[in-house]
Amino acid sequence: MAMASTYAPGGGARALAQGRCRVRGPAGLGFLGPSKAAGLPRPLALARRMSSPVAVGARPRFIQHKKEAFWFYRFLSIVYDHVINPGHWTEDMRDDALEPADLFSRHLTVVDVGGGTGFTTLGIVKHVNPENVTLLDQSPHQLDKARQKEALKGVTIMEGDAEDLPFPTDSFDRYISAGSIEYWPDPQRGIKEAYRVLRFGGLACVIGPVYPTFWLSRFFADMWMLFPKEEEYIEWFKKAGFRDVKLKRIGPKWYRGVRRHGLIMGCSVTGVKRERGDSPLELGPKAEDVSKPVNPITFLFRFLVGTICAAYYVLVPIYMWIKDQIVPKGMPI
Numbered sequence: 001m002a003m004a005s006t007y008a009p010g011g012g013a014r015a016l017a018q019g020r021c022r023v024r025g026p027a028g029l030g031f032l033g034p035s036k037a038a039g040l041p042r043p044l045a046l047a048r049r050m051s052s053p054v055a056v057g058a059r060p061r062f063i064q065h066k067k068e069a070f071w072f073y074r075f076l077s078i079v080y081d082h083v084i085n086p087g088h089w090t091e092d093m094r095d096d097a098l099e100p101a102d103l104f105s106r107h108l109t110v111v112d113v114g115g116g117t118g119f120t121t122l123g124i125v126k127h128v129n130p131e132n133v134t135l136l137d138q139s140p141h142q143l144d145k146a147r148q149k150e151a152l153k154g155v156t157i158m159e160g161d162a163e164d165l166p167f168p169t170d171s172f173d174r175y176i177s178a179g180s181i182e183y184w185p186d187p188q189r190g191i192k193e194a195y196r197v198l199r200f201g202g203l204a205c206v207i208g209p210v211y212p213t214f215w216l217s218r219f220f221a222d223m224w225m226l227f228p229k230e231e232e233y234i235e236w237f238k239k240a241g242f243r244d245v246k247l248k249r250i251g252p253k254w255y256r257g258v259r260r261h262g263l264i265m266g267c268s269v270t271g272v273k274r275e276r277g278d279s280p281l282e283l284g285p286k287a288e289d290v291s292k293p294v295n296p297i298t299f300l301f302r303f304l305v306g307t308i309c310a311a312y313y314v315l316v317p318i319y320m321w322i323k324d325q326i327v328p329k330g331m332p333i
Contacts, residue, residue, distance in 0.1 A: 061222065061223065061224060061225050061226060061306070087252070087314065087317035087318065087321075088252070088263070088264040088265050088313075088317060089119065089178075089179060089264070089265045090252060091123070092253070093250050093251070093252065093265060094119065094120060094122075094123045094178070095123055095126075096248075096250050096268075097178065097205075097207045097248070097250045097265070097268035098120070098123050098124065098127075098176070098205070098207075098268070099248075099268075100205060100246065100248050100268055100270045101174055101176055101203060101205035101268075101270065102174075102203060103124065103127035103128055103174065104127075105127075105128070106127065106128055106129045106132075107128075107129065107132065108127075108128050108132060108173040108174055109132045109133075109171070109172045109173045109174070110124055110128050110132060110133045110134070110172060110173065110174040110175075110176060111133075111134045111136060111165075111167065111171075111172045111174070111175055111176070111197065112124060112133065112134065112135045112136065112176050112177070112178075113136050113137075113160075113162050113165065113175065113176070113177040113180060113190075113194070114136070114137055114138075114162050114177050114178070114179065114180020114181075114183070115135040115136060115137050115146065115177075115178075115180075116137050116139065116142040116143075116145075116146070116179065116180075117142050117143075117145035117146050117149075118135055118145070118146030118149050118152050118155070118157075119178075120176065120178040120179070120207070121133060121135045121146065121152055121155060122149065122151055122152065124176060125151055125152065125155065128174075129154070130151070130152065130153065130154030130155045131154045131155075131156075133154075133155045133156070134155070134156040134157075134158065134167075134172075135152070135155050135156065135157045135158070136158055136159070136160040136162075136165070136166075137159065137160070137180075138159060138160065138161060138162070139159075140159060143157055143158075143159065162177065162180055162184055162190045162193065163184060163185070163186060163189045163190050163193060163286060164193065164286075165193045165196070165197050167197045168197075169196050169197065169277060169278055170197075170198070170199045170200065170276055170277065171197045171198075171199065172197055172198055172199065172202060173198075173199060173202050173203075174198075174202060174203055174204075174205070175194040175197060175198050175202065175203075175204040175205070176204075176205045176206075176207075177190075177194070177204075177205070177206050177207065177208075178206075178207035178208070178265070179207065179208065179264070179265060180208070181206055181208040181209075181226065181228070182208055182209050182225040182226045182227065182228075182264070183225060183226070184226070185286070185287035186283075186286060186287040187226065187228065187236055188236050188239060188240070188281070188283065189283055189286065189287075191204070191206065191236045191237060191240045191242075192240045192279045192281050192283065194206070194240070195240045195241050195242060195273055195278075195279040196278045196279055198273040199273070199276075200273060200274070200275065200276045201272065201273065201274070202272070202273045203270055203271070203272050203273075204237070204242065204270065204271050204273070205268060205269070205270045206233065206237075206268075206269045206270075207250070207265060207267070207268045207269075208228065208233075208265070208266070208267065208269075209221075209225075209226070209227040209228065209262060209263060209264050209265065209266050210227065210228070210229070210230060210249075210259060210262055210263050210266030210267050211227040211228060211229045211230075211262055212227065212259075212260060212261050212262030213259070213260045213262075214260040214261050214262075216312075217260070217261040217262050217312075217316065218262070220309045220312040220313065221262050221309075221313075223305065223306070223309040224306055224309035224310050224312075224313070225306070225310075227262050230247055230267060233247060233267065233269040234247060234269070237269060237271040238271075239281050240271075240279045240281050241273070241274075241275070241279045241280050241281065242271025242272060242273065243271065243272050243273075243274045244270075244271065244272045245269070245270070245271040246269070246270050246271075247267050247268070247269045247270075248267065248268045248269075248270075249266065249267055250263075250265060250266060250267060250268055251263050251265070251266055252317060252320070252321075254317075254320055254321045254324035255317075255320050255324075255333075256324065256332070256333050258320065258332075258333060261316050261320070262313075264313060320333070
């Protein structure tokens with residue numbers, strides 16, 4: 001891969017799923033709560049908050065919450081495998097990103113969190129027996145697509161929350177999550193859960209976006225969903241208790257290593273659990289309460305704006321592919 005590099009800054013899943021299943025799906029349309037921006041109508045106040053300089057992970061991006069993501073994928077699931085993946089998440093990229101997960105044995109127990117239509121799970125079952133793999137996602141529409149794939153027939157497929165996994169502590173040999181962290185309201189909580197469900201010596205592999213530097217791409221990224229910086233991934237892993245944390249860059253080969261526009265799948269981050277039990281990190285209440293009542297007008301505004309911003313990132317890989325065809329090989333694009 002043109003963008004691959006690595007650096008280090010410093011028993012049956014089916015039975016587990018039956019043993020402790022606290023699955024809680026979205027219960028309606030969602031909104032974080034009333035705006036504090038005085039004097040502005042709520043949608044405009046939200047837009048004002050979106051443009052303010054807040055730390056990554058803190059601002060209310062329009063699709064970076066479970067309820068918005070739930071409905072976003074209600075429609076995206078229809079074209080996800082055939083329209084979205086070819087531009088952002090190819091089979092070559094998937095195999096390259098999974099390499100650090102060290103899937104060396106077919107008898108490993110693996111959970112694929114936020115696995116959606118099972119595209120990443122297909123890469124996992126190349127190395128691990130399907131009956132040892134659990135695919136979890138909050139979207140029943142995505143999971144319906146996964147259930148239709150013949151290669152995943154032996155995989156346990158279930159609904160669940162990445163920030164509150166329905167499995168006992170010390171359950172899996174491998175935790176893998178690809179293309180999910182960008183929708184987590186609290187990514188630190190999700191990575192803490194990854195630590196909890198792994199066994200001693202287990203390895204977590206989180207594959208996700210990287211933050212753009214080009215101003216227009218940065219604007220749409222900040223409006224749409226979470227695009228973490230590489231150092232933020234490292235920090236989240238280390239705070240959760242992981243050791244030997246490493247990050248490997250990935251990306252479509254036609255980008256020729258360009259990262260200024262950000263990448264929906266831009267890095268594969270791994271860490272090892274060196275102690276048994278839960279993460280030592282203590283966290284407060286969850287960032288999003290899916291049971292709270294919502295304002296449908298506000299939700300519709302958030303959903304539409306987020307979808308418009310997402311459309312920009314459908315066009316970026318097309319633009320980069322055209323540049324790759326036009327600009328002579330060996331020259332920067």
